[in-house]
Amino acid sequence: MLRQVLHEGLQTSFHKLGHFVANHPVFFASAPVLLSVLLGASFSRYRVEEDVEYLLAPKHSLAKIEGNLVDSLFAVNRSKHTLYSDLQTPGRYGRVIVTSRRGNVLDATHVDLVLKVRSKL
Template structure:
């Protein structure tokens, strides 16, 4: 009984719907097209966002304000002899953050480990595709930032560590590598601050 009632109701409803569609063919033929065009027009504002900061950081956040302050106070060295700071330049970066459980990352033992890690990264090789006649062997030089002589630009801290390691192995006078420390004098109590954006290499004597 219930099935017959539902069947009759659905049959009547779809019959009426069919007659309505048949009596308004222009509307039902052009309506879906116009709706698709209207919805598809929103893709005109579509853009690919690759900046991680733009995806994760609100526009009016403190991080954005500080980033703009860094840009205004510390202009980027745009020559092809220095790495751009990722504090200022958006883009794709492969970062390696190194910490130590005890002591400082500037200790000789830690420096040797960092330089060994740098050597392994710079000597990495990847074959794409893994097999086949069209395989190509990619090295670190295909990914790194190149200078005007087409050599990979090495971070200054790596060069400083290499110089210290070379001086230590040849029993020369070691340059002193330390974090730059300053004081915040506009506070009631002076506070020491560590400038983490750079490291200074001080030579006590010529090497």
Template sequence: MLRQVLHRGLRTCFSRLGHFIASHPVFFASAPVLISILLGASFSRYQVEESVEHLLAPQHSLAKIERNLVNSLFPVNRSKHRLYSDLQTPGRYGRVIVTSFQKANMLDQHHTDLILKYYRKISVFENPADLVWRSFLEFAQVI
């Protein structure tokens, strides 16, 4: 009984829907095309942002302002005809990043003298016995 009622109700609804669609063929043929064109046109302004910094950092952050200043004062040679390997001679290199515990200015005279003194010790250092160090602290104690 319930099955027959549901079947009759659904058949009536779908026959009315079919009759409505059949009586307006131009609208139901052109509406999907128009909707697709409108939605597709919105993708013409879509751009993929690959810079994570642009997505996460504030627009006027101090780091961005400082980076732009450094890039304007010290430009990097980004020539396509020059390889990065041409900028360095072959050999082993180490890098030291110097920071201050008390957030002091690293460019004042005292800190600059300490950095230059440390640089002179490192640049003159030779490894006579081909020693191997497990950490930078062991290396710093030898100097």
């Protein structure tokens, strides 16, 4: 009994829905396209952010103010032959820790070895 009532109710509602869609074909053909265009238009406002500081610190934070002060006082030479110690700028970096088994790392022989490795990079 419940199954028959449910079946009749669904059949009637889908029949009315089918007639409504058939009587308004332009709306049901254009509405999905229009909705997709409107929702897809918001993607044009997205942009890729490359500045790591912008992603990690608020605009008027003390860290940004201090960073701008340091950049203005101590300009960094960003040529391709410069060793970078700042990993927050765009690019690929690597660090090497040089140690010596015997003697001082700043001895002439050790410095020559470091410079030789540096010149091969």
